[in-house]
Amino acid sequence: MAQGARKAGGGLARPVQPSADLAAITGSAPLPRSQVVSKIWDHIRKNNLQNPQNKREILADDKLKKVFGGKDRVSMFEMNKHLSNHLK
Numbered sequence: 614m615a616q617g618a619r620k621a622g623g624g625l626a627r628p629v630q631p632s633a634d635l636a637a638i639t640g641s642a643p644l645p646r647s648q649v650v651s652k653i654w655d656h657i658r659k660n661n662l663q664n665p666q667n668k669r670e671i672l673a674d675d676k677l678k679k680v681f682g683g684k685d686r687v688s689m690f691e692m693n694k695h696l697s698n699h700l701k
Contacts (some may be wrong), residue, residue, distance in 0.1 A: 634679035
């Protein structure tokens, strides 16, 4: 392999295993992190969970509360930190 070349499947493309709480939203199969985030956003949009006054804030439903450590609302940036705790 040439120097500086990288194998595909690292970083964001590497499949990660969602926790049971996260799997309630994304499904239990291992997914790349980008797909996990995409499925979370699908769930947020489908259930209208963005704060209308502040689109960067996510209002957690029961499923998301489990992922967000019991919080009612988190920012988009905070969401990624909480997701990390649910991916192996």
